[in-house]
Amino acid sequence: MESTPEPRWLSDDERQAWRSLVGVMMRLPAALDAQLQRDAGLSHFEYMVLAGLSEAPDRTRRMSELAGFIESGLPRLSQVVGRLEKRGWVHRSPDPSDGRITLAILTEDGWAKVVHTAPGHVEAVRNLVFDPLTKAQCRQLGHIGDRIMRAIDTFCCPRSGAG
Numbered sequence: 001m002e003s004t005p006e007p008r009w010l011s012d013d014e015r016q017a018w019r020s021l022v023g024v025m026m027r028l029p030a031a032l033d034a035q036l037q038r039d040a041g042l043s044h045f046e047y048m049v050l051a052g053l054s055e056a057p058d059r060t061r062r063m064s065e066l067a068g069f070i071e072s073g074l075p076r077l078s079q080v081v082g083r084l085e086k087r088g089w090v091h092r093s094p095d096p097s098d099g100r101i102t103l104a105i106l107t108e109d110g111w112a113k114v115v116h117t118a119p120g121h122v123e124a125v126r127n128l129v130f131d132p133l134t135k136a137q138c139r140q141l142g143h144i145g146d147r148i149m150r151a152i153d154t155f156c157c158p159r160s161g162a163g
Helices: 010-039 044-054 063-069 074-086 106-132 135-156
Strands: 060-062 089-097 098-106
Touching: 010 044, 010 098, 010 106, 044 063, 044 074, 060 063, 063 074, 063 098, 063 135, 074 089, 074 135, 098 106, 098 135
Parallel strands: none
Antiparallel strands: 060 098, 089 098
């Protein structure tokens, strides 16, 4: 009879770090949503769609590229873009070079919404994330986030040995 390997339990330090990270993952999105809803009538996800388009050349991205940029699946993104279209902030159009591809385009009204909303959002991000940290901790946070994202990518989407 084979024995099951003992789980690699978290150390006390790891457990404390994990609880802190979970707290941030749960509370930060809620805080950002609350600020954006209060000040701009937008969810954080909606704002990220508008911001992602505002940063693109010609304020246009392929829907698949936009989904990757904001870490979303296409079905959710499509629903949100549909809502933003109804508000006149985004327009979807077939890509003239490949009609199978849909482009999301930020309208002038959408651009105005981003310009109006960005200062308050950046202030909230600064207050909630960066002001409590030293410059060295900010750099460390970036490195830590990158390392965790690489681990997630490897865990969720391991590359096949073929290639």
